Amino acid sequence: MTALTPTPLVPPGPDRDLLRAEVDAVLDAFLGRKALTAVDQRMPTEVSTVLRDFLSSGGKRIRPLLCLTGWHAAGAEDRPHSVIQAAASLEMFHAFALIHDDVMDQSATRRGHPTVHRTLAAHHSRGRTLSAADRLGNSAAVLIGDLALTWSDELLHTAGLTPTQLTAVLPLIDVMRTEVMYGQYLDVTATGTPTDDVERALAICRYKTAKYTVERPLHIGAALAGAGQPLLDALSAFAIPVGEAFQLRDDLLGVFGDPAHTGKPALDDLREGKATVLAALALRQSSQEQADQLRTFLGLSTLTEDHADATRGIITATGAGHKVETMIAERYEQALRHLQAAHVAPGPARLLRELADGAVRRRT
Amino acid sequence: MTALTPTPLVPPGPDRDLLRAEVDAVLDAFLGRKALTAVDQRMPTEVSTVLRDFLSSGGKRIRPLLCLTGWHAAGAEDRPHSVIQAAASLEMFHAFALIHDDVMDQSATRRGHPTVHRTLAAHHSRGRTLSAADRLGNSAAVLIGDLALTWSDELLHTAGLTPTQLTAVLPLIDVMRTEVMYGQYLDVTATGTPTDDVERALAICRYKTAKYTVERPLHIGAALAGAGQPLLDALSAFAIPVGEAFQLRDDLLGVFGDPAHTGKPALDDLREGKATVLAALALRQSSQEQADQLRTFLGLSTLTEDHADATRGIITATGAGHKVETMIAERYEQALRHLQAAHVAPGPARLLRELADGAVRRRT
Numbered sequence: 001m002t003a004l005t006p007t008p009l010v011p012p013g014p015d016r017d018l019l020r021a022e023v024d025a026v027l028d029a030f031l032g033r034k035a036l037t038a039v040d041q042r043m044p045t046e047v048s049t050v051l052r053d054f055l056s057s058g059g060k061r062i063r064p065l066l067c068l069t070g071w072h073a074a075g076a077e078d079r080p081h082s083v084i085q086a087a088a089s090l091e092m093f094h095a096f097a098l099i100h101d102d103v104m105d106q107s108a109t110r111r112g113h114p115t116v117h118r119t120l121a122a123h124h125s126r127g128r129t130l131s132a133a134d135r136l137g138n139s140a141a142v143l144i145g146d147l148a149l150t151w152s153d154e155l156l157h158t159a160g161l162t163p164t165q166l167t168a169v170l171p172l173i174d175v176m177r178t179e180v181m182y183g184q185y186l187d188v189t190a191t192g193t194p195t196d197d198v199e200r201a202l203a204i205c206r207y208k209t210a211k212y213t214v215e216r217p218l219h220i221g222a223a224l225a226g227a228g229q230p231l232l233d234a235l236s237a238f239a240i241p242v243g244e245a246f247q248l249r250d251d252l253l254g255v256f257g258d259p260a261h262t263g264k265p266a267l268d269d270l271r272e273g274k275a276t277v278l279a280a281l282a283l284r285q286s287s288q289e290q291a292d293q294l295r296t297f298l299g300l301s302t303l304t305e306d307h308a309d310a311t312r313g314i315i316t317a318t319g320a321g322h323k324v325e326t327m328i329a330e331r332y333e334q335a336l337r338h339l340q341a342a343h344v345a346p347g348p349a350r351l352l353r354e355l356a357d358g359a360v361r362r363r364t
Numbered sequence: 365m366t367a368l369t370p371t372p373l374v375p376p377g378p379d380r381d382l383l384r385a386e387v388d389a390v391l392d393a394f395l396g397r398k399a400l401t402a403v404d405q406r407m408p409t410e411v412s413t414v415l416r417d418f419l420s421s422g423g424k425r426i427r428p429l430l431c432l433t434g435w436h437a438a439g440a441e442d443r444p445h446s447v448i449q450a451a452a453s454l455e456m457f458h459a460f461a462l463i464h465d466d467v468m469d470q471s472a473t474r475r476g477h478p479t480v481h482r483t484l485a486a487h488h489s490r491g492r493t494l495s496a497a498d499r500l501g502n503s504a505a506v507l508i509g510d511l512a513l514t515w516s517d518e519l520l521h522t523a524g525l526t527p528t529q530l531t532a533v534l535p536l537i538d539v540m541r542t543e544v545m546y547g548q549y550l551d552v553t554a555t556g557t558p559t560d561d562v563e564r565a566l567a568i569c570r571y572k573t574a575k576y577t578v579e580r581p582l583h584i585g586a587a588l589a590g591a592g593q594p595l596l597d598a599l600s601a602f603a604i605p606v607g608e609a610f611q612l613r614d615d616l617l618g619v620f621g622d623p624a625h626t627g628k629p630a631l632d633d634l635r636e637g638k639a640t641v642l643a644a645l646a647l648r649q650s651s652q653e654q655a656d657q658l659r660t661f662l663g664l665s666t667l668t669e670d671h672a673d674a675t676r677g678i679i680t681a682t683g684a685g686h687k688v689e690t691m692i693a694e695r696y697e698q699a700l701r702h703l704q705a706a707h708v709a710p711g712p713a714r715l716l717r718e719l720a721d722g723a724v725r726r727r728t
Contacts, residue, residue, distance in 0.1 A: 100507075127557050143548055144549075147542065151542070154538040163530075174518040177517075184507055185507045
């Protein structure tokens with residue numbers, strides 16, 4: 001591998017805050033250049049401004065961090081700018097995914113701020129009816145998402161990777177995108193009609209989160225460093241259980257979490273009727289009466305706080321909440337066992353363990 | 365340039381129907397493979413079925429044709445499979461653009477068939493309220509569009525291009541996408557509040573259509589064949605006026621066209637209040653009374669056939685319709701003049717002239 005702009009590694013391994021700062025600097029500079037070009041070409045600067053605000057409003061940068069961790073896990077000691085930029089492209093892709101997700105879910109807030117489609121509807125409300133402004137907000141947000149997707153390609157293409165590196169990662173990028181979109185498709189078409197199909201809920205969880213958020217970023221980083229199939233397989237053995245645990249925790253937070261921490265309204269997941277493992281288990285383990293009530297409340301767009309409390313009560317009473325906690329703990333242990341067996345250097349191994357801890361124990 | 369699977373050229377130049385058939389065969393085989401993979405991975409096969417139906421329901425394949433014409437214009441005589449696949453990737457990208465466009469415009473039909481979001485809403489209506497099914501249709505269509513965008517990348521990445529070819533076209537692909545999305549963004553944010561700003565309407569026309577539909581596909585094909593800047597510039601001098609003429613014709617068809625030919629309802633453009641050059645000219649050249657009426661009708665979602673007739677009458681009376689016809693004729697002549705000066709071989713030159721004729725004289 002080549003070091004275009006080598007950055008010294010902080011011993012005994014890279015620090016999460018440092019990696020995050022490196023990734024954010026790339027994103028910020030890229031969007032700054034896009035803003036200048038838009039001015040030159042008399043194109044709307046609103047697009048890059050909205051994306052900058054969105055990216056700077058929070059986010060854990062998990063995917064770029066895992067990409068860089070995969071890079072170091074494959075034995076790379078330096079960390080050239082090209083690899084940081086390739087890692088940053090994953091965050092730009094994720095901005096696309098979240099912006100489209102919020103339009104589909106019609107979410108009002110994200111990370112404690114109004115969602116992109118809401119911001120744009122408000123910004124373009126003058127001279128329009130409320131419904132015309134809402135429609136414009138949705139359309140403009142879909143387009144800003146599309147641009148984020150395109151710009152994630154551009155970040156990758158202009159990173160300065162070698163042809164060998166590009167050839168190694170382009171197929172992984174293609175597969176990652178198809179997986180997350182298929183997972184999202186399964187999710188969207190299952191939402192609103194909750195069933196006790198735990199296997200389908202787990203498949204959604206695997207494609208939407210475990211592969212997209214953990215496995216593929218690690219693979220992409222490792223492949224940039226020239227890793228072969230045995231390391232990719234070892235990383236998968238760690239990544240899939242961690243990713244599933246991450247999503248199972250997310251499902252619990254969506255129902256039982258504190259909106260002050262999660263940054264999104266507490267009722268959204270219930271009102272949507274998301275086809276989660278938690279909901280499927282509750283339906284499977286409930287009495288007839290409980291199941292009838294759950295089917296009434298899950299996906300009810302007019303769900304109140306009282307309904308939500310009743311739903312939480314049933315989910316807890318069926319033992320589904322406890323079962324999901326157990327599944328998270330099992331997956332966490334399984335992931336750590338595989339990590340120990342994987343012969344990853346201490347620096348990246350520590351990062352992976354920290355990320356697994358964070359994914360499983362987080363409150364946001 | 366390398367010929368991986370050389371296809372003999374039909375003298376004295378490639379035939380449009382042959383090129384179209386080659387492109388369609390690639391798209392069909394690709395989506396067939398996607399369907400098989402989806403079965404294997406227990407992912408929804410609906411996605412590739414919907415895309416196949418969409419692509420087979422019509423479409424002129426203008427962008428792949430122009431890409432292949434650019435390839436031959438740069439002197440290439442054979443036509444390897446890799447280049448046909450790269451050209452096909454532009455059609456897959458276009459499927460993305462149209463599917464998202466129809467969601468944004470809330471169009472009911474495209475090419476005489478129900479739009480993708482309408483088809484999906486109907487398909488998933490069981491057990492859902494009408495509005496929940498509509499929302500699901502929109503979300504699923506956005507996701508299928510996202511997958512088409514991702515798969516257009518995959519078609520390009522897996523075409524078997526040389527590293528030199530990939531390096532030459534990736535920046536052009538990135539620029540093309542950013543241009544069309546910016547143009548679309550300008551369009552969406554201008555729609556519903558029509559003004560007499562002819563310059564802005566022309567900018568939308570240039571970015572959304574002239575560059576996206578004509579200039580960039582030609583550039584991409586020529587760059588695949590190793591063309592230098594002088595040929596790219598000569599192609600631009602032809603492409604921009606042809607593309608503008610194409611869009612100006614589209615604007616006229618949107619207002620005055622026969623739905624039996626265009627395949628979309630006659631009132632959509634008026635009801636949307638699209639910021640077209642035609643509308644801007646009509647507003648600029650109208651009396652106060654005419655302008656007031658136009659502002660009432662353009663963007664009126666409840667517009668009737670009678671309103672539409674009145675609007676058409678005003679547009680004609682202001683001379684805007686005639687002026688747009690003149691602009692089309694001027695651009696057509698300008699394009700042909702530049703084509704003659706461009707020293708393109710007779711085969712591709714004939715194709716370019718045919719495409720210019722078709723773009724300007726079409727009824728659909």
